[in-house]
Every structure is written in C-alpha cells, then in structure tokens.
Amino acid sequence: ASLLALVKGMPKAELHIHIEGSLEPELIFALAHRNGVTLPYDSVEQLRRAYAFNDLQSFLDIYYAGTSVLLTEQDFYDMTWAYLQRAHADNICHTELFFDPQSHLSRGVNFAAIVGGIDRALGDAAAEWGMTSGLIMCFLRHLSEEDAFATLEQAMPYLPAIVGIGLDSSERDHPPEKFSRVFARCRELGLRLVAHAGEEGPPAYIRDALDLLHVARIDHGVRCLEDPALVELLRARQVPLTVCPKSNVKLKVFPQMAQHNLRALLDAGLMVTINSDDPAYFGGYMNENFTEIFSALPLDRDDALRLACNSFDAAFVNDATKVGYR
Ligand code: ADE
Ligand code: ZN
Numbered sequence: 001a002s003l004l005a006l007v008k009g010m011p012k013a014e015l016h017i018h019i020e021g022s023l024e025p026e027l028i029f030a031l032a033h034r035n036g037v038t039l040p041y042d043s044v045e046q047l048r049r050a051y052a053f054n055d056l057q058s059f060l061d062i063y064y065a066g067t068s069v070l071l072t073e074q075d076f077y078d079m080t081w082a083y084l085q086r087a088h089a090d091n092i093c094h095t096e097l098f099f100d101p102q103s104h105l106s107r108g109v110n111f112a113a114i115v116g117g118i119d120r121a122l123g124d125a126a127a128e129w130g131m132t133s134g135l136i137m138c139f140l141r142h143l144s145e146e147d148a149f150a151t152l153e154q155a156m157p158y159l160p161a162i163v164g165i166g167l168d169s170s171e172r173d174h175p176p177e178k179f180s181r182v183f184a185r186c187r188e189l190g191l192r193l194v195a196h197a198g199e200e201g202p203p204a205y206i207r208d209a210l211d212l213l214h215v216a217r218i219d220h221g222v223r224c225l226e227d228p229a230l231v232e233l234l235r236a237r238q239v240p241l242t243v244c245p246k247s248n249v250k251l252k253v254f255p256q257m258a259q260h261n262l263r264a265l266l267d268a269g270l271m272v273t274i275n276s277d278d279p280a281y282f283g284g285y286m287n288e289n290f291t292e293i294f295s296a297l298p299l300d301r302d303d304a305l306r307l308a309c310n311s312f313d314a315a316f317v318n319d320a321t322k323v324g325y326r
Pocket of ligand 1: 018021056063168169170171196199247277278
C-alpha cells in the first residue's frame with residue numbers, strides 16, 4: 001500500500017482535540033435553529049468564509065462565538081457524537097477530548113449538561129466500536145486563577161468522568177505560573193496534567209509548564225526548537241508533544257506545511273504525536289493532518305509507525321485505568 005494509505009489506515013490515538021473545535025458550521029446553524037439562538041452570520045457559507053485567521057486570537061474570537069449555540073445536554077451529545085464518527089472513520093481507536101467549561105458556565109449552561117452530553121457520546125462510542133476515551137477539562141488562561149478555582153469546585157461531582165486538566169486559550173501574556181496553585185490542587189486530586197505551551201508563546205512557557213505546573217505532556221510545543229537546552233530536557237524525559245500541523249499553518253505559526261518543523265522535532269529525538277486541534281475550523285480531521293504533512297515533508301513509513309506508536313504511549317487512559325471509570 002502507498003504511504004498515504006498506510007497513514008490513513010493505521011490505528012491511532014488522538015490526544016489534542018478541543019471538542020468545541022469539532023463543531024461544523026452546519027451543526028452550528030442546526031443548533032442555533034433548535035435553540036432559537038441568533039448568529040451574527042446569515043448562512044453556513046458566510047460563517048465558513050469567516051474562517052480566515054491571522055493568529056491564535058483571531059481564531060479564538062470565532063471559536064467562542066460558535067460555542068454560543070450549545071445549551072442542552074443533547075447539544076453536547078450531538079457535537080461529540082459527530083466528532084466520534086469522524087474519528088472512527090479515520091481509524092482513531094482512542095481519543096482524549098478537551099472541553100472548555102468556562103465558555104459554557106458563563107452563559108448559564110450547567111456542568112451536568114456539558115459533561116453528561118459529552119460522556120454519553122463517549123459511552124456510545126465505546127459500546128459501538130470499542131473506542132476508548134478520556135475527558136480533559138481545560139482552564140481558559142485569559143481568565144483569572146480565581147475563576148479556574150471556582151470551575152474546579154463546580155467540577156468536583158464530575159471528576160470520576162474526567163481524567164485530566166489542561167490549559168488553553170490566549171497564550172501570549174498568560175504564562176503558566178498564573179495557574180501553578182490551581183494545577184497543584186488538581187495534582188493532589190490525582191488528575192493528569194497537560195498545558196498548551198510554545199504554540200505562539202516562547203519556549204520559556206514550555207519550561208514553566210514542566211517546572212511550575214508539572215504537566216505530563218505539552219500541547220503544541222513546536223517553538224521548543226528555539227532553545228537547545230529545552231530540547232535536550234524534552235528528549236531526555238521523552239515528554240510527549242501533541243503537535244497539530246493544520247492548526248499551525250491556519251494560525252500562521254508556520255507559513256506553509258512545507259515549513260513545518262515536525263521533521264526536525266522527530267530528528268531531535270522528541271516524543272511527537274499528530275493531532276487535529278480544532279478540525280472544523282482548520283479544514284481537516286486526523287487523517288488530513290497526516291496526509292497533508294506526509295505530502296509536504298520528507299517522512300516515511302517508519303515515521304508513520306513511530307507517530308502512531310507515540311500516540312498510544314503518550315495516552316493517559318489505558319485498559320487498566322479505564323476499569324471503574326465508565
Ligand atoms: N482553544 C482551542 N484551540 C486552541 C489552540 N490551538 N490554542 C489555544 N487554545 C485553544
Ligand atoms: Zn489546542
């Protein structure tokens with residue numbers, strides 16, 4: 001089989017997908033209609049045309065606008081189920097989903113609807129296909145430490161359904177240290193920890209995510225190559241980097257796929273994985289991320305198998321830990 005057939009067909013784990021970033025324009029309009037929400041766009045086509053981003057913030061503004069249609073448990077189920085069908089079609093057999101409760105709680109949606117709908121869809125994927133999964137609750141880094149603590153308090157009854165904690169949203173000017181105390185509390189609670197770092201922010205934020213937040217994986221992390229001592233640390237500890245090629249091009253972290261540093265990250269001996277980030281906004285799911293970067297860079301079959309193995313090795317939820325979890 002060809003290299004592209006191999007990357008599409010091989011089993012994979014996805015470790016960096018914001019479930020709200022899987023909301024396709026068609027579903028945004030359908031949910032807006034169902035819920036009587038008025039959108040600042042006239043049509044699916046007009047909304048899709050707005051998906052031209054200059055940087056992370058210009059994307060986040062539209063991403064948060066899209067979430068405004070999510071109100072009920074069924075909405076969260078429908079969004080998650082649509083993603084899981086796409087993931088299954090791409091031969092993803094394990095997925096760890098991020099969700100952003102603060103963007104929903106602030107609109108009056110309750111925690112039970114958010115986690116209930118997402119978790120019900122994950123349960124259906126387990127029953128239908130044997131797909132395994134984990135749920136990672138993210139704090140929005142542009143909001144305060146106090147808001148993160150309040151969110152954690154609200155999440156307490158749902159922690160049995162949550163495997164870990166992440167940190168996302170606007171990276172610049174929101175360093176990891178702002179969240180060191182709330183991450184310490186999450187650690188005491190036995191939650192696994194990850195953080196977005198080194199996407200748009202400097203390599204120092206990757207170091208601080210490791211030293212101050214004690215994260216087990218770095219989301220993105222592509223700017224690590226600017227700091228050779230940091231690369232050596234990431235290599236020696238085999239810290240997983242959840243890289244999202246199409247996201248990086250759409251948000252102009254790299255001008256084109258041919259300029260992406262994935263080849264260099266692998267050559268540096270780093271524990272790299274490929275992921276879709278916000279597939280509805282960046283023009284493709286897991287397999288498009290694989291096929292586009294494999295078409296643009298000198299990557300071969302060994303690299304493909306390495307990336308797939310890494311995705312399982314870097315996963316938090318395995319068969320042993322899953323017992324008693326769902
Ligand atoms: N929220 C959703 N996608 C994100 C990304 N790529 N970086 C930071 N926050 C996000
Ligand atoms: Zn992300």
